[in-house]
Amino acid sequence: MWKASVLTLYPELFPGPLDASVLGRARAERLWDMDTVNIKDFSDNPYGSVDDTPAGGGAGLVMRADILANALDSVERKDRPVLYLSPRGKPFTQKRAHKLSRGPGFIALCGRFEGVDARLIEARQIEEVSIGDFVLAGGEIAVMAMIEACVRLIPGVLGSAQSLGVESFEGDLLEYPQYTKPRMFENKQIPDVLLSGDHGRVAKWRLEQAEEITRTRRPDLYQRYLENGPIRRSKNKER
Ligand code: SAH
Numbered sequence: 001m002w003k004a005s006v007l008t009l010y011p012e013l014f015p016g017p018l019d020a021s022v023l024g025r026a027r028a029e030r031l032w033d034m035d036t037v038n039i040k041d042f043s044d045n046p047y048g049s050v051d052d053t054p055a056g057g058g059a060g061l062v063m064r065a066d067i068l069a070n071a072l073d074s075v076e077r078k079d080r081p082v083l084y085l086s087p088r089g090k091p092f093t094q095k096r097a098h099k100l101s102r103g104p105g106f107i108a109l110c111g112r113f114e115g116v117d118a119r120l121i122e123a124r125q126i127e128e129v130s131i132g133d134f135v136l137a138g139g140e141i142a143v144m145a146m147i148e149a150c151v152r153l154i155p156g157v158l159g160s161a162q163s164l165g166v167e168s169f170e171g172d173l174l175e176y177p178q179y180t181k182p183r184m185f186e187n188k189q190i191p192d193v194l195l196s197g198d199h200g201r202v203a204k205w206r207l208e209q210a211e212e213i214t215r216t217r218r219p220d221l222y223q224r225y226l227e228n229g230p231i232r233r234s235k236n237k238e239r
Helices: 021-028 065-073 094-102 118-123 140-151 199-217 219-238
Strands: 002-008 032-038 082-091 105-109 127-130
Touching (some): 002 065, 002 140, 021 140, 065 105, 065 118, 082 140, 094 140, 199 219
Parallel strands (some): 002 032, 082 127
């Protein structure tokens, strides 16, 4: 079973939002699982502290390598990659979510304060992963986002009604706009083509919309789409 193990100073935050809706149901059905390790349990002092002042001076506190290593070594690895949530990490993407969802899960270290002693990353061959170009106060919300992105891709987690193949980022395009009832909302109509019943025209319109939205909002993605769009698109269908 796919499983995430999360090392954190705040285990009480989990599973939190991950137990709602489809992910919660899927966990009850044992399609995936998670557990937490409380880093404080590996503290070497009566105060339960796990951090200390930065070598070389400066503000803040750094999480200690020895304590984190002990916490990490207490977790059964089972071939899972060890990730450290960090704004300096490699950007997490939908592609990575697909890859991780097909594996056995992952072990994730959530930082707090100024982050972790760099020697830990090296000593345990940890990969740094970022969820975006902004700075959070801790890795907990970041790892929840990663777990959610991976778990919804595990077969059986989403109902068959929800199609994965045509979503944003699949095939390097953002999704086309969606509409539902009522037909008229504050003087705005649903585009005629969507009510035409002509599946070919609908598909063509959606592709054009997706291309236009991607071109204007995400020129970086659009460039990639132009370079290898058709190939990726057919690959996605095989997933
Ligand atoms: N001083 C660090 C930031 C520390 S933020 C720096 O400038 O790089 C505290 C913790 O929040 C980090 O250790 C990390 O685990 C988490 N975090 C913050 N921003 C993140 C992001 N964009 N992606 C993933 N984790 C993040």
